[in-house]
Every structure is written in C-alpha cells, then in structure tokens.
Amino acid sequence: xxxxxxRHVRKAFxxxxxxxxxxxxxxxxxxxxxLGPSGAGKSTLFxxxxxxxxxxxxxxFDGAPLDDHGRHFAFxxxxxxxxxxxxxxxxxxxxxxxxxxxxxxxxxxxxxxxAEFGLAGFERHFPAQLSGGMRQRAALLRTVVQERDMLLLDxxxxxxxxxxxxxxxxxxxxxxxxxxxxxxxxxxxxxEAVFLSxxxxxxxxxxxxxxxxxxxxxxxxxxxTGAAALEAEILDILLNPQPSKGNDHD
Amino acid sequence: xVSSSVALRPLAGSLAKAIPAVLSxxxxxxxxxxxxxxxxxxxxxxxxxxxxFQQAMLNREALIDxxxxxxxxxxxxxACSLSVAFxxxxxxxxxxxxxxxxxxxFIVSQTLPLVAIAPLVVLWFGxxxxxxxxxxxxxxxxxxxxxxxxxxxxxxxxxxxxxxxxGAGRWRVFMLARLPSALPYFFAGLRISITYAVxxxxxxxxxxxxxxxxxxxxxxxxxxxxxxxxxxxxxSAALTLILFGLTVFLxxxxxxxERAGRQPARKGARR
Numbered sequence: 001x002x003x004x005x006x007r008h009v010r011k012a013f014x015x016x017x018x019x020x021x022x023x024x025x026x027x028x029x030x031x032x033x034x035l036g037p038s039g040a041g042k043s044t045l046f047x048x049x050x051x052x053x054x055x056x057x058x059x060x061f062d063g064a065p066l067d068d069h070g071r072h073f074a075f076x077x078x079x080x081x082x083x084x085x086x087x088x089x090x091x092x093x094x095x096x097x098x099x100x101x102x103x104x105x106x107x108x109x110x111x112x113x114x115a116e117f118g119l120a121g122f123e124r125h126f127p128a129q130l131s132g133g134m135r136q137r138a139a140l141l142r143t144v145v146q147e148r149d150m151l152l153l154d155x156x157x158x159x160x161x162x163x164x165x166x167x168x169x170x171x172x173x174x175x176x177x178x179x180x181x182x183x184x185x186x187x188x189x190x191x192e193a194v195f196l197s198x199x200x201x202x203x204x205x206x207x208x209x210x211x212x213x214x215x216x217x218x219x220x221x222x223x224x225t226g227a228a229a230l231e232a233e234i235l236d237i238l239l240n241p242q243p244s245k246g247n248d249h250d
Numbered sequence: 251x252v253s254s255s256v257a258l259r260p261l262a263g264s265l266a267k268a269i270p271a272v273l274s275x276x277x278x279x280x281x282x283x284x285x286x287x288x289x290x291x292x293x294x295x296x297x298x299x300x301x302x303f304q305q306a307m308l309n310r311e312a313l314i315d316x317x318x319x320x321x322x323x324x325x326x327x328x329a330c331s332l333s334v335a336f337x338x339x340x341x342x343x344x345x346x347x348x349x350x351x352x353x354x355x356f357i358v359s360q361t362l363p364l365v366a367i368a369p370l371v372v373l374w375f376g377x378x379x380x381x382x383x384x385x386x387x388x389x390x391x392x393x394x395x396x397x398x399x400x401x402x403x404x405x406x407x408x409x410x411x412x413x414x415x416x417g418a419g420r421w422r423v424f425m426l427a428r429l430p431s432a433l434p435y436f437f438a439g440l441r442i443s444i445t446y447a448v449x450x451x452x453x454x455x456x457x458x459x460x461x462x463x464x465x466x467x468x469x470x471x472x473x474x475x476x477x478x479x480x481x482x483x484x485x486s487a488a489l490t491l492i493l494f495g496l497t498v499f500l501x502x503x504x505x506x507x508e509r510a511g512r513q514p515a516r517k518g519a520r521r
Contacts (some may be wrong), residue, residue, distance in 0.1 A: 047411075050411075050414070050415040051414075051415075052411060052414060052415070071417075073415065074415075074416075075411070075412055075415035075416075076412075077408040077411055077412050078408060079406075079408055081406060081408040081409045081411075081412045083409060083426075083427065083430065084507050085430045085433070085505065085507050086507075094413075094416070094426070095416045097426075098413065098416040098417055098418045098422060098426075099416070099417065125510070126506075126507040126510045127507075128507060128510065129510055146416065152415075
C-alpha cells in the first residue's frame, strides 16, 4: 500500500530542466532513499513536496492529490537548522509551537524522548554547546515529534565527519526498526542508502530521471559488511548511467 | 562551588583585558602633563590634565547640571530613533520595494553636515528639547536601520525553509527566525550609533540651548577656559563610554547563547 506516489514529476527553473521524470512510491512504514549525484535536483523534489515550489506531474498522498503540504511531511533540512538562540528543548518543540501547541504542553510531549535520542541532560544547553552528531539527533527529534505522516530527510548526515556519520547511520537504523517511520531520504552516499533503505531510487545527473528502482532485501538489523555486492552494483549504475527505460526527453 | 567565584572569574578576565588600554591612555596623559608643565605653554592655550581634572572637580556642580539635559536629549532621541528604525526595518523586510524608495533618502540624510544642520534645526524648533532629539535621531537612525535590515537578511535559509514546511506564515517566520537572527547585527549597529548619539546632542546644544554640555563648552571657550572645555569633553566621553558599556551588558542579557557557545558542554555525551 503506497502512501506517497509520484507520477512523472517534472520541474524546470527558467529554461533549466532540473527534474526530467520522477516516478516513485513510498509505502507505509517504508524507508525509501533517493540516491543521486550532487546537484541532481534531489532537494528540488523536497521543495515540491513541501509546497515551496510547484512542478508538473502527479503527486498523490494516500491516493489523493497533495494539496495541504504541511499536513503530511516533517522536513529535516541538510544542515541541522537548529536555532542558536533556542535551548535544545525549545528547538525540539518548534514544530509543535508552529502547529499551535502551547509551549508547556509541547515541552511535556518532547521531554520524554530526550533519553531515546541520546540527549538526556542536554535539554537546557544551546546548540553551539553540542557536538555535530548530537545536533543532528536533536534535529531529528524536532522532526519526528511533529507526528506527521512521513519524514523527509535531506542529506541529514552530509555535514558530519565520516566516523560520526557511520555512528549516526547505525543509530538511525536502530531507531527506524523501533518506530517504523515512513521516510524518504535524500543522499549521495551509496553505503548510507543501502544500509538504511527498503528501496532505493537511483537518479541520473541533471535533468534528473529515475535510472533504476532497487529493492534492498537485506535482513534487519542490517549488517554493514553484507551489502558490498549491492553497493558495487549501484555505484556502477551511478558512474555509468544508461537509462533503463525508454525515456527520450532530451 | 561558591557561585561568587564563578561570577568573579569573567570579571577578573575582563579587567586583565583592560590593562593595555589603561596603559596606553595613562601614557598619553603623562606625556601631555609633562609637555604642559615643562614647555612653558600657557594654561589658557593647553592646560595640563591635572589642571583639567582639578577645575572639573571645582566646577562639578555646573558640569553635572549641564550634563543632565544632554543625557536626557541623548536617551530620548535615541529611544525615538530606535523605535522608528525598528518599525521601518520591519516594513522594509515585508515590503521589499520600500527599501528602494526609502534608502536613498536616508543615505542623503547621513551626508548632511551636522555643522550646517544643527543651527537650522534650532532655528526651526527653538531652544528646547525638540531640536536635540531630532539631531540625535538623525545621526543614530540610519546605522540602526541598516543593521536590522541586514540582520533579517542573515537568517539561515534552511531555517526559513523548515519553518515554512512546518506551516509557518511570513509573520511567524519573522518572529521565530528573522528577528532573533538580527540580534547580533542589531547590537553591532547599536554600539556604533550610541557613540554618535552623545556627539549629536552636544552639536545641537552648541547651536543653541539654555543648558547642556554643548552650550557649556561654547561658553567656556568664549571665556578662554580651555580647561573647562576639556573637562566637559571628558564628561561627554565618560557618558559615551557608559552608554557603550550598557549596550555590551544588554547584549549579554539578550543573547545568552552567544557566551554559552564559547564553552563546550560540561556534561559527558551519551551515545
């Protein structure tokens, strides 16, 4: 059963084609990745979903056209986008405050989650006092407490050092196993996509089209060493792109 | 841990940082004193700092009496200028074409020579408080406005995107993100304009006033009392320094995260 369904979505800025033809499905409780080279327009796709931009093609949520964008998605931008002037607790409640939840009630809803996100004891700290990994966990906490239907994660670990990134990927995989969020992840990291996803859509360079849809049948919890063959196959697709279907756009 | 020792440590630190400044000012005063004493120059041309200080003490009542209207004009003028700059900065942020309409006018207002404008403003508005307030506002308004508008623009793009994705409208985005983002810029602008504010008030008084440091300086000069002119200059410098220190203090109060960010978290990270 698919929650989010995109059919032949296209987007051009001025005369520049950014998204040529994107079709994809995200089922309930599924973790789906969009994998593509930098500058392929992956973030543009999220702008379409959150309603910041408008494109062509069909975007369906639970079978109905997307209209009230804010209702379905909780969006986590590339950098953590924590507000330096708010304490971690107040950063975490931001989405709820925007929804109109009173500050006290919002805090009460968020506070029990700090331990699970490895942030217990840091509620009163400012973001600048936290490490990069902790900041990303705080940003994810801010995203999931909004209790939207689906998470949109835009290269959430792109700015972290390699070691922290790996730690965060393992942590996120474990969190996902517990919560089964419906999630769409943008990344250009093949290993990250294979490690986290149920399904991967490999995009071409701009103008972006779907080169291949790759299910990831590996058992969970994921074993970081068992994915080498799949990673090699995807790298090959990315580095030697040949459109699989008859897309004759340009 | 005793809390006072925690409070004292930054104080001791800032005192240590002040030592070079105290030394350089002290050196300058010593050189001046020596020159005025041993070069045979007349005290009616260049009084020694010790004489300036002594005369300031003797005339302290008159100095205080004249400083009060100057402080009043500075603070009221500055408050007016801040309020108007804040309202206008918001309008400019919401209606961008306003910027193109208004900024040229404000830039021209900054090129007006105070020497020419001050007597005219006194001519139009009399010897009361009004012309002083106007001149203080004139010199402090633009730096504050520019700082605020730039500060709004400095809002992290991703924070704006995220808030809109959360469903926030323009007003919410302004209040939640753009306004707090502008705070460091605002205080930078405040520190610049506060140093102009006292000078602006004194200029206005110089052009005509019943009382005030400006008119006091003018009278002292006309009576060939450079020592009293310098004493009044010292008072105005002290005023500016106090106001400057006040803005630094206010900034610390308003932006506690700025200092917190310089010290890493004490508590150990949990994985």
